[in-house]
Amino acid sequence: MPEGFRVALAVPRRGPAGMFGPACRAAAHLGAEEVNDRGGVAGRPLELVDVDAGDEPARVARVLDQAVRRGEVDAVVGWHLSSVRTAVAPVLAGRVPYVYATAYEGGEEHDGVLCTGELPGEQVVAALGFLREQFGWRRWVVVGDDYVWPRATAAGAHRALRRDGIELVGQHWVPLGCQDEDAWARLLEQVGAVADGRGGPGGAGGVDGVLMLLAGADGVRFNREFAAAGLDEGLVRFSPFMDETMLLASGPEATRGLFASAGWFATLGSASALEFSAGFARSFDRVVDDAPGLATPSPGTMAESTYLALTLLADLGRRVPPSPADLGRARAGWTWDTPHGAVRLRRGRAGHRVHVAAAVGLEFEVLAEVSGRR
Numbered sequence: 001m002p003e004g005f006r007v008a009l010a011v012p013r014r015g016p017a018g019m020f021g022p023a024c025r026a027a028a029h030l031g032a033e034e035v036n037d038r039g040g041v042a043g044r045p046l047e048l049v050d051v052d053a054g055d056e057p058a059r060v061a062r063v064l065d066q067a068v069r070r071g072e073v074d075a076v077v078g079w080h081l082s083s084v085r086t087a088v089a090p091v092l093a094g095r096v097p098y099v100y101a102t103a104y105e106g107g108e109e110h111d112g113v114l115c116t117g118e119l120p121g122e123q124v125v126a127a128l129g130f131l132r133e134q135f136g137w138r139r140w141v142v143v144g145d146d147y148v149w150p151r152a153t154a155a156g157a158h159r160a161l162r163r164d165g166i167e168l169v170g171q172h173w174v175p176l177g178c179q180d181e182d183a184w185a186r187l188l189e190q191v192g193a194v195a196d197g198r199g200g201p202g203g204a205g206g207v208d209g210v211l212m213l214l215a216g217a218d219g220v221r222f223n224r225e226f227a228a229a230g231l232d233e234g235l236v237r238f239s240p241f242m243d244e245t246m247l248l249a250s251g252p253e254a255t256r257g258l259f260a261s262a263g264w265f266a267t268l269g270s271a272s273a274l275e276f277s278a279g280f281a282r283s284f285d286r287v288v289d290d291a292p293g294l295a296t297p298s299p300g301t302m303a304e305s306t307y308l309a310l311t312l313l314a315d316l317g318r319r320v321p322p323s324p325a326d327l328g329r330a331r332a333g334w335t336w337d338t339p340h341g342a343v344r345l346r347r348g349r350a351g352h353r354v355h356v357a358a359a360v361g362l363e364f365e366v367l368a369e370v371s372g373r374r
Helices: 018-037 057-069 082-092 120-135 148-162 181-195 217-228 244-250 271-287 301-316 324-332
Strands: 005-011 046-052 075-078 098-100 113-115 139-145 167-174 209-213 236-239 258-262 333-336 343-346 349-351 355-360 363-369
Touching (some): 005 018, 005 057, 005 301, 018 046, 018 301, 082 148, 098 301, 098 324, 113 324, 120 148, 120 236, 120 258, 120 355, 139 148, 271 301, 324 333
Parallel strands (some): 005 046, 005 075, 075 098, 209 236
Antiparallel strands (some): 258 355, 343 349, 355 363
């Protein structure tokens, strides 16, 4: 039997994004199984090597650096936060292929690093444009985790949204993984003050909704406390980082007036989406053995993103094992099929069919596709 093609699967098992780890692992194992059924990577069976990307970014980078140096992995696929990517990318650059699956802020240029997730232009700017056209919502206050993705996304969106007459009225930040109850209480007070006209620039206030740039458990906590404070009675919420896992953790009483955007939602209903959901359910039951009794969730966008990143890597290695140079060529132009439709890479940007959806209890109802608006 040929030697395996070993891929470090860098997904979080802890921290604010740790809630996505089981689903991302299940989706990756489904992808690996399908790749191996088709003959593997250049004839070599694809093998996954688990790496906890929920650790401190510098420690994740050291673990991957050592694994590459020792010849223990041939490539890296990761769904993890941008704070981890910015530590890992310069360490891996030019050494092994690194496919980064997460929706991110843009601007990644390291050699051999390929980003396959959605970008803010369609995830935030086009989505908020759609909500303005449909519902008239123009004024938003930003609530985000204090790290690179929320900060850069808010800055880029602020510039682009002004052209459409959409305002970001204030920005409020909490540390990533914040456990300080007083900090959360202050945050809710600040949002309430802006909502009723007391907290805007120069005393001007009044907003239509909250642009949530919060990851995982932080977004769940905000949803619960937002609803408990009664703020959902007058304000809507929009997040480009919200999936079915977060809805389930938030609870149905905390999802009123909540909207999200992503390439994938489990309720898309296409034949490819249904096929992926069925395969994911089978894989989840087999793979997730560290959470006994955990019910099989609907596959969220984080899981589907991991699957598509792994299958892209395998597609690039059908004839010969993929190299960093192969990823560089794919950045220039490549198209591959995913459960939510074709994704096109052009000049390092992944073009997705991005949708806007409204939370209905613990599910998302897809309202429209907003791809191509930006």
